[in-house]
Amino acid sequence: MNNxxxxxxxxxxxxxxxSLIRVMMExxxxxxxLSREILVKISEKLEVPLSRVLRIATYYKSFSxxxxxxxxxxxxxxxxxxxxGAQSVLDTVQDLIGIKPGETDLDQKFSLETxxxxxxxxxxxMIKIDQVTQxxxxxxxxxxxxxxxx
Amino acid sequence: xxxxILQIDGKEVTASEGMTVLEAAQQAGITxxxxxxxxxxxxxxxxxxxxxxxxxxGWTNFVAACLYPVANNLVxxxxxxxxxRIRKMILELLLAHAPDAFDLQDLxxxxxxxxxxxxxxxxxxxxxxxxxxxxxxxxKKNAITFVDKGKTREISFIPEIASKECxxxxxxxxxxxxxxxxxxxxxxxxxxxxxxxxxxxx
Numbered sequence: 001m002n003n004x005x006x007x008x009x010x011x012x013x014x015x016x017x018x019s020l021i022r023v024m025m026e027x028x029x030x031x032x033x034l035s036r037e038i039l040v041k042i043s044e045k046l047e048v049p050l051s052r053v054l055r056i057a058t059y060y061k062s063f064s065x066x067x068x069x070x071x072x073x074x075x076x077x078x079x080x081x082x083x084x085g086a087q088s089v090l091d092t093v094q095d096l097i098g099i100k101p102g103e104t105d106l107d108q109k110f111s112l113e114t115x116x117x118x119x120x121x122x123x124x125x126m127i128k129i130d131q132v133t134q135x136x137x138x139x140x141x142x143x144x145x146x147x148x149x150x
Numbered sequence: 151x152x153x154x155i156l157q158i159d160g161k162e163v164t165a166s167e168g169m170t171v172l173e174a175a176q177q178a179g180i181t182x183x184x185x186x187x188x189x190x191x192x193x194x195x196x197x198x199x200x201x202x203x204x205x206x207x208g209w210t211n212f213v214a215a216c217l218y219p220v221a222n223n224l225v226x227x228x229x230x231x232x233x234x235r236i237r238k239m240i241l242e243l244l245l246a247h248a249p250d251a252f253d254l255q256d257l258x259x260x261x262x263x264x265x266x267x268x269x270x271x272x273x274x275x276x277x278x279x280x281x282x283x284x285x286x287x288x289x290k291k292n293a294i295t296f297v298d299k300g301k302t303r304e305i306s307f308i309p310e311i312a313s314k315e316c317x318x319x320x321x322x323x324x325x326x327x328x329x330x331x332x333x334x335x336x337x338x339x340x341x342x343x344x345x346x347x348x349x350x351x352x
């Protein structure tokens with residue numbers, strides 16, 4: 001846990017119940033997930049009931065209450081990408097890193113998830129790693145790409 | 151406070167500004183069936199079972215009586231063919247979740263709702279939010295909350311708070327129109343503080 005960054009976020013929003021979602025987003029960005037410990041700390045620092053923090057953490061898809069990997073792989077399976085072969089991209093990635101959509105690998109390197117249209121239909125099938133979009137990759141290219149991350 | 155005169159089921163009813171149709175009806179002795187309403191809690195409008203016909207300037211709207219504010223010359227109908235159909239549908243949908251809830255079964259008899267109409271998905275919870283809101287608004291403990299969304303939404307006790315507060319309170323139990331809360335409570339009790347099974351509270 002990067003304590004300095006987290007404490008920085010808490011100091012910035014101390015006692016501001018209205019900034020709850022803001023704080024959760026910043027911590028999610030930093031840690032890639034919200035642990036129980038963090039959720040309790042958020043409720044203490046922002047003076048909001050823990051029940052509300054939990055409700056919001058479980059409600060929005062962008063928050064994760066289970067550990068996520070350092071790099072987030074998103075594969076578009078929207079209509080356009082599907083037709084252009086998203087399934088084979090997904091299969092390749094699954095084979096290479098050994099996890100299914102919604103899962104995280106053991107050393108918390110990658111998390112894989114399928115997403116719907118990201119607005120890049122012309123360059124489908126699209127694969128997005130840590131918000132960087134790549135398009136029309138062959139199996140070999142995907143393998144090379146994944147090797148760059150650690 | 152200014153007085154407002156409206157009509158409910160053909161009866162002239164006097165209400166004061168800021169009241170809801172449900173409150174005005176209750177004051178005049180007219181019953182509107184409710185599921186998620188509780189007098190100590192803020193109106194929620196979750197179950198829609200209190201839906202009534204409200205006629206303003208010749209237009210009929212179907213509104214939730216527990217939320218709709220009274221207005222002059224408002225004409226409200228609490229029973230009609232269409233309202234019965236709406237309530238029957240709501241009941242049938244809720245019965246798919248809590249087929250054995252006594253409150254629902256009584257209402258089902260009255261409205262002729264069949265509990266087998268929709269495929270059963272017995273979660274024992276109808277999401278009325280009574281327990282959640284009671285804990286937050288009256289007790290101010292926030293020991294129970296809704297988690298998740300959509301069809302996986304469910305009530306959940308927060309072990310950190312529940313272990314301190316719930317044992318001596320349990321006031322939300324009798325509020326539940328089904329027996330979901332009881333079940334969830336027992337579940338959390340078993341999971342989070344198994345020692346209490348053998349040693350009662352201090």
